Amino acid sequence: xxxxxxxxxxxxxxxxxxxxxxxxxxxxxxxxxxxxxxxxxxxxxxxxxxxxxxxxxxxxxxxxxxxxxxxxxxxxxxxxxxxxxxxxxxxxxxxxxxxxxxxxxxxxxxxxxxxxxxxxxxxxxxxxxxxxxxxxxxxxxxxxxxxxxxxxxxxxxxxxxxxxxxxxxxxxxxxxxxxxxxxxxxxxxxxxxxxxxxxxxxxxxxxxxxxxxxxxxxxxxxxxxxxxxxxxxxxxxxxxxxxxxxxxxxxxxxxxxxxxxxxxxxxxxxxxxxxxxxxxxxxxxxxxxxxxxxxxxxxxxxxxxxxxxxxxxxxxxxxxxxxxxxxxxxxxxxxxxxxxxxxxxxxxxxxxxxxxxxxxxxxxxxxxxxxxxxxxxxxxxxxxxxxxxxxxxxxxxxxxxxxxxxxxxxxxxxxxxxxxxxxxxxxxxxxxxxxxxxxxxxxxxxxxxxxxxxxxxxxxxxxxxxxxxxxxxxxxxxxxxxxxxxxxxxxxxxxxxxxxxxxxxxxxxxxxxxxxxxxxxxxxxxxxxxxxxxxxxxxxxxxxxxxxxxxxxxxxxxxxxxxxxxxxxxxxxxxxxxxxxxxxxxxxxxxxxxxxxxxxxxxxxxxxxxxxxxxxxxxxxxxxxxxxx
Numbered sequence: 001x002x003x004x005x006x007x008x009x010x011x012x013x014x015x016x017x018x019x020x021x022x023x024x025x026x027x028x029x030x031x032x033x034x035x036x037x038x039x040x041x042x043x044x045x046x047x048x049x050x051x052x053x054x055x056x057x058x059x060x061x062x063x064x065x066x067x068x069x070x071x072x073x074x075x076x077x078x079x080x081x082x083x084x085x086x087x088x089x090x091x092x093x094x095x096x097x098x099x100x101x102x103x104x105x106x107x108x109x110x111x112x113x114x115x116x117x118x119x120x121x122x123x124x125x126x127x128x129x130x131x132x133x134x135x136x137x138x139x140x141x142x143x144x145x146x147x148x149x150x151x152x153x154x155x156x157x158x159x160x161x162x163x164x165x166x167x168x169x170x171x172x173x174x175x176x177x178x179x180x181x182x183x184x185x186x187x188x189x190x191x192x193x194x195x196x197x198x199x200x201x202x203x204x205x206x207x208x209x210x211x212x213x214x215x216x217x218x219x220x221x222x223x224x225x226x227x228x229x230x231x232x233x234x235x236x237x238x239x240x241x242x243x244x245x246x247x248x249x250x251x252x253x254x255x256x257x258x259x260x261x262x263x264x265x266x267x268x269x270x271x272x273x274x275x276x277x278x279x280x281x282x283x284x285x286x287x288x289x290x291x292x293x294x295x296x297x298x299x300x301x302x303x304x305x306x307x308x309x310x311x312x313x314x315x316x317x318x319x320x321x322x323x324x325x326x327x328x329x330x331x332x333x334x335x336x337x338x339x340x341x342x343x344x345x346x347x348x349x350x351x352x353x354x355x356x357x358x359x360x361x362x363x364x365x366x367x368x369x370x371x372x373x374x375x376x377x378x379x380x381x382x383x384x385x386x387x388x389x390x391x392x393x394x395x396x397x398x399x400x401x402x403x404x405x406x407x408x409x410x411x412x413x414x415x416x417x418x419x420x421x422x423x424x425x426x427x428x429x430x431x432x433x434x435x436x437x438x439x440x441x442x443x444x445x446x447x448x449x450x451x452x453x454x455x456x457x458x459x460x461x462x463x464x465x466x467x468x469x470x471x472x473x474x475x476x477x478x479x480x481x482x483x484x485x486x487x488x489x490x491x492x493x494x495x496x497x498x499x500x501x502x503x504x505x506x507x508x509x510x511x512x513x514x515x516x517x518x519x520x521x522x523x524x525x526x527x528x529x530x531x532x533x534x535x536x537x538x539x540x541x542x543x544x545x546x547x548x549x550x551x552x553x554x555x556x557x558x559x560x561x562x563x564x565x566x567x568x569x570x571x572x573x574x575x576x577x578x579x580x581x582x583x584x585x586x587x588x589x590x591x592x593x594x595x596x597x598x599x600x601x602x603x604x605x606x607x608x609x610x611x612x613x614x615x616x617x618x619x620x621x622x623x624x625x626x627x628x629x
Contacts, residue, residue, distance in 0.1 A: 014167035015217055017116045020080035024069045026213045027084055029220065031062035033212025034205050041205055042404040044198035047144065047190060048095060048276045049246065049291070051319035054201035056401045057094035061101070064091025078112040081125075089287050090310075093253065093397070095276055096145050096202025098289040099133050100209075102280035103149055106132025119171045123160040126153045126175075138267070138277035143189030145202030151182035152210065172214040179207050246320070248274045248291040250313040250367065252298045256286045258306020266305050273297050291316070296368035312394070313353075313367045321348050322405045329460035329469065330406040331453055332398060334390060334421050335365040336414035336591040337442075338558055338602070339450035340584040347457035350402065352394050354421070356590055357386040371587040375561045378593060384494040385594050389421040395428035399437055408436040408465055410473070412453040414591065416441040417521035438470055440477075443521035446592045447556045447604030448482030455480075455606065479607035481546065483516045483526055484592050485539050487560060487599025495595045497523075514542065515595075536565050536601070540572040543603050547577060551607055554581045558588040558602035565601060581608045 018026065034041075041055030068087035074080050085101070085108035092101035106129035114121055130153035133146055140146055155178030159171055186200040187193040193200060252274075256266070260283050267279045274292035281287050288302055295313035302308050322330065332350035333339070339349060353364040356374065358381045363369040365387075369377075378385065395411070402409045411429070416422035422441045429437040440456075442449040455476045459469055486492060489503050489512075506513065506528075512535060516526035529538045547553050555573055559566035563585075570583055588602045 014165065015169050016166045017118050018077055018122070018168060019116045020074040020076045020078075022217075023077050023080050023117070024073065024084075025220075026216050027080075028066050028069055029216030030209040030212035031066050033215075034062050034208045035059045037205070037208045038400075039404050041201050041208075042401075044196075044204065045201040046196045046198060047192050047200060048141075049251070049316050049320065050196075051251070051314075051316045052322065052405060053314070053319055053401050054094060054096055054205065056397065056404060057097045058100075058202075058205045060093055060397060060400065061088060061091040061097045064088075076115045077117045078108075078114045081108040081111055084108070086285075089281050089285060090255070092280060092287050092289070093312075094251065095278060095289060096205060098253075098278035098280045098287055099136060099145055099149075099202065100206065101287060102136040102278070103129040103133040105280065105282065106130070119163075119166045119168060120160050122168070122171070123156045126156050129153070136278050136280050138271050138275070141190070143186040143193060144200050145206050147186065147189065148179050148182045148200070148203040148206050152179040152206075155179070169214075169218045172210070172217055176207070176210045176214045179210055183207050246291075246316055248276075248293050249315060249317050250292055250295050251276075251289070251316050251319075252292050252295040252313045253287065253289045253310070254299055254302055254308050254312070255310040256281075256288065256302045256306040256308055257284065259284060261286050261305050266302070269301050269304075270298060273301065294368075296363060299362075299368060308362075311362065311364060311368070312397075313364055315351070315367075318348070318350055319401065322350070322402060327460060328406060328465050329408045329410060330402040331410045331412065331457040331460055332402065333412040333449060333453040334414055334425075335367075335589060336419070336421065336446065337412065337449040337453050338446045338556075338586050338588050338592070338604075339454060340556060340586040343454055343584065347454060347461065349453055349457050350398065352390045352398055352425075354390060354590070355388045357388065359383045365590050371589055371593070372561075374590050375593060375598060378491070379598065384491075385590065387590060387594065389419055389424050392424045392427040392431070395425045396431055399428055399432055399435065403432065403435045403437065408469075409438070410456050410460070410469065411437065411439045412442050412449060412456060412473075413439065414449050415443050415445055415517050415521035415523070417443070417517075418445070418523050440470070440473055441521065442480075443477055443517060443519070444480060444482055445517045445523060446482050446484065446588060447558050447586065447602050448480050448517060450586070451480045451482075451554065451556060451604045451606045452477055476606065478519065480604070481516060481606075482602065482604045483514050483543070483546070484588075484596055484603075485512060485514050485529065485535065485601045486596040487562070487601070488597035489513065491597035492595045497595055514539075536568050537572070539601055539603070540569055540576070543569075543573060543605065544576055546605055548607075552579060552581045553577070554583075554606045554608045556584045556586055556604040558586045558592070558604070560588050560593045560596060560600040560602075561598040562601065565599070569601060569603070 038055035038059040042052045045052050045054040065087040068083050072083045085104040088101040088104045092098045107125045110125035110128035130149045133149050152175050156175045159174045183199050183203045271277050274290045277290040335353045353367045356363040356365050411425045413422035413425050425439045429439050442452040456473045459472050492498050493500050493503050511528040514526045518524050557566050557570045
């Protein structure tokens with residue numbers, strides 16, 4: 001597999017040096033070439049995990065670097081490399097991205113003092129970068145980007161030893177040819193590549209970078225800024241390789257900022273938590289990449305060495321399923337949506353985690369902290385938790401990945417009347433022009449948002465797409481409702497949702513409030529239950545009044561640390577409404593738990609008797625049609 005075709009014409013006058021401006025333009029040309037090959041890199045990504053995201057990760061990293069180099073123009077070559085290396089560390093994602101960031105850090109450390117760089121200085125810097133990259137890995141494996149880096153470094157060094165003239169064009173051409181050969185050899189070194197019939201995706205990304213740099217230096221004007229190359233129109237499709245049973249589920253990353261960070265000790269402690277570890281950076285800023293099952297352990301360990309930021313944990317199991325998907329539409333929701341575990345897996349719904357803050361500790365909702373762990377902290381921590389919406393960058397990263405494997409993406413968000421999550425999703429979608437991404441405000445909370453996402457995924461699996469799918473989702477939203485019987489109103493007061501005086505009045509009257517999202521999405525009080533006893537029975541009667549006779553409903557019962565009460569409510573509903581389409585049990589997440597506390601019961605009700613996208617009544621659900629019911 002080779003890089004996109006390019007013009008290899010050689011200029012008459014050799015390029016004898018690279019100053020900061022020349023280097024910046026050449027680097028940006030290489031980065032744009034990587035971005036242009038994003039879709040193919042995703043498709044050939046099979047090692048270390050066939051999760052189909054190498055292209056997306058490298059493209060995001062390249063965009064970060066291009067932005068930094070564009071903003072910070074400098075005639076000094078060494079300072080330009082410092083800018084590039086620092087931006088690479090900030091933007092690095094995934095295994096290959098972290099390795100490439102460390103390579104650039106080595107390049108920078110070797111050449112930081114040079115205002116202009118000749119071929120021999122460049123060769124030494126490349127050798128230093130290759131050594132840095134090798135040291136960053138826990139268990140180096142042949143047949144990867146690391147091998148291509150090493151072979152490129154050796155080729156550049158050999159050329160400098162044998163050639164008298166300092167010509168960057170000839171040097172880059174020689175190095176590129178050797179890198180191509182090394183890349184072509186990767187399937188012979190890694191069985192998983194040979195079996196899938198592909199080369200290493202990270203290695204291909206590095207060759208793309210070299211190709212763009214070479215072609216710009218050889219054929220482009222070094223006084224001009226590189227243009228964005230034409231991007232091939234790839235149809236989303238299945239990735240190479242096979243779906244694997246993963247030993248570790250989460251691709252976990254974070255940045256650590258500190259003073260004199262002991263990278264050796266950090267590497268030793270982090271390496272015990274998982275595999276595919278890469279530690280990149282300097283003594284003051286380190287990027288950690290590792291595959292683990294418990295991301296919070298990584299963040300807590302990293303916190304011993306400095307301030308942790310830019311935490312993320314991608315679900316590689318979900319990514320594998322997506323990279324081998326056969327459907328046209330991906331459905332993604334934020335973690336405020338409470339979805340039964342079996343339905344989340346069955347319907348292949350994707351998730352962007354909300355951030356949770358207990359004092360100065362930050363967690364990724366439902367990723368680095370479970371519902372049980374959240375509840376334990378809620379009861380014991382002196383500070384009430386704060387939640388913050390996912391950043392637009394979190395949505396953008398997920399959208400880019402999903403768009404490389406699906407023709408269409410549907411994003412379901414918690415009510416926009418109570419959160420900025422919907423706006424964050426919209427902002428991310430607008431930054432990806434040409435992609436089919438539809439952001440929908442569920443105008444609901446918790447289980448209600450979850451039911452909307454479930455219905456959207458069922459419609460997608462039944463073959464709906466485009467306007468018909470969006471219309472079906474919009475039709476189901478006003479027929480979907482969530483109610484939460486608060487366990488302890490004290491938590492609502494701590495969260496600032498109601499005043500302490502209201503709590504005192506509720507206590508005097510011995511009433512328990514039920515909250516819901518109104519038609520406009522605003523969270524409001526749906527009613528009160530009298531007394532302090534028999535609340536499950538009273539909530540059951542409340543629920544039955546919300547369901548019309550003759551209509552078919554799907555119900556989800558949720559709870560915060562009170563599964564026995566939830567099961568009693570579920571059994572009562574089944575007894576009184578045997579015609580329910582389905583009933584599910586779910587643990588309620590932080591969105592409701594932090595305002596209702598332990599003992600909170602939640603109920604999601606969805607009218608379920610219309611053909612999606614059609615106004616006709618008495619039709620089967622998309623799930624029923626698919627199951628032949």
